[in-house]
Every structure is written in C-alpha cells, then in structure tokens.
Amino acid sequence: MTTKISGIIVNKQDYQLVDAVVNIYTINGIIAIYCPGGVRKITSKNQAFLQLFNYCEFELFFAYSKNKMHRLKTGVILETFSNINSNYERLMVTNYLVKLYSELSEDTNIIFNELLVILQNINNDKNEVKKLFCFLTFKVLKLLGLQLRLNHCSICKSNNNIKTINWSAGGFVCRGCFKNEQQIFPISLLQGRIKFC
Numbered sequence: 275m276t277t278k279i280s281g282i283i284v285n286k287q288d289y290q291l292v293d294a295v296v297n298i299y300t301i302n303g304i305i306a307i308y309c310p311g312g313v314r315k316i317t318s319k320n321q322a323f324l325q326l327f328n329y330c331e332f333e334l335f336f337a338y339s340k341n342k343m344h345r346l347k348t349g350v351i352l353e354t355f356s357n358i359n360s361n362y363e364r365l366m367v368t369n370y371l372v373k374l375y376s377e378l379s380e381d382t383n384i385i386f387n388e389l390l391v392i393l394q395n396i397n398n399d400k401n402e403v404k405k406l407f408c409f410l411t412f413k414v415l416k417l418l419g420l421q422l423r424l425n426h427c428s429i430c431k432s433n434n435n436i437k438t439i440n441w442s443a444g445g446f447v448c449r450g451c452f453k454n455e456q457q458i459f460p461i462s463l464l465q466g467r468i469k470f471c
C-alpha cells in the first residue's frame with residue numbers, strides 16, 4: 275500500500291552506486307526517502323523531479339518501522355525553482371533559510387507555507403541577493419516573535435532622519451539618538467520593503 279506526501283526537497287545524498295536519499299520538508303517536519311531504481315542515472319525518469327528545492331508530491335511505500343526508510347514509488351513536480359539552482363548566491367541564501375526554517379518547531383503548517391513563499395521570492399526576485407537576504411532574515415525574525423520597530427525611532431519615536439537600526443533598542447534609531455559607537459546597518463537594504471518586515 276502506498277501513501278502520498280507533498281514536500282520540498284531540502285537535501286539530496288548519493289546512496290549506493292546510482293540511488294539517492296532525499297530529505298523533504300513537509301508540514302509534519304523533515305522526512306527521509308530512499309529513492310531506488312538508479313535515480314542518478316541520466317536515463318532515469320525520476321531524475322528530473324529529484325532536484326534540490328523542488329516542491330513535489332511523492333508516492334511512497336511508507337515505512338511504519340523507525341528502522342526503515344520510506345521508499346519512493348513515483349512522484350510529480352508541483353513547483354520548481356530553477357533560478358535558485360542556477361545561481362550560487364541564491365543557492366547559499368536558500369540553504370541558509372531552509373536550515374533556519376527547519377529548526378522552527380512552531381505551527382509547521384504556517385512555517386511550511388511561509389517557506390514556499392520565500393522560495394518563490396528568491397526564485398523570482400530581480401533584486402540583489404544581499405537585499406533579498408536581509409529582507410528574508412527580517413521576516414524570519416518576525417516569525418520568531420522578534421519583530422523590530424521599523425515605523426519610527428525606537429528611542430524618541432520620531433519619524434524623521436532615521437539613520438540606522440539599533441539592535442538593543444529593537445528597531446530604527448534617528449540621527450539625534452544615534453551614538454557614534456554603534457554599528458551602522460545600511461537601511462537602504464530594506465528600501466521599499468520595510469512595511470513587509
């Protein structure tokens with residue numbers, strides 16, 4: 275009997291001569307799937323959909339014993355993120371964010387959907403990766419309950435002359451409240467996106 279599970283491929287390892295094991299991120303957390311039948315061969319029909327960060331539906335021989343791995347029967351792609359896989363910087367950012375997300379144990383349904391949106395963002399965004407990375411990290415902080423105050427100076431509440439972020443004050447700081455010894459975070463990295471952070 276088989277079971278269908280949807281998930282994002284977050285890791286892929288070679289197994290034996292031509293097989294592979296993939297880790298997929300699902301709404302129930304990460305699960306490992308053994309993919310037999312020579313999936314690493316270029317002639318394998320399963321090779322195309324087993325690409326990193328593909329969002330797929332997997333049909334599995336489900337392993338009910340903890341000592342056994344689920345075994346892939348077949349699968350279909352629900353969404354691909356080809357711009358991520360073809361760009362080293364995007365790949366690094368995605369790897370980092372996926373690792374961060376898989377550590378979060380809150381409502382996995384929300385986190386799973388949030389991660390899908392993040393992958394879409396990274397895949398489609400035309401901005402520099404550095405800007406995108408900043409924005410997405412701020413989104414992760416918000417998800418963890420660490421939302422920064424980015425609508426006014428977090429010390430004097432002024433909306434004018436915002437200079438940078440004061441991490442210990444928890445948000446923006448204006449020129450008047452800024453102290454020289456503070457590190458300057460370039461707020462231009464958040465340009466046009468502050469209201470979404």
Ligand SMILES: [Zn+2]
Pocket residue numbers: 427428429430431432447448449450451452
């Ligand atoms: Zn101020």
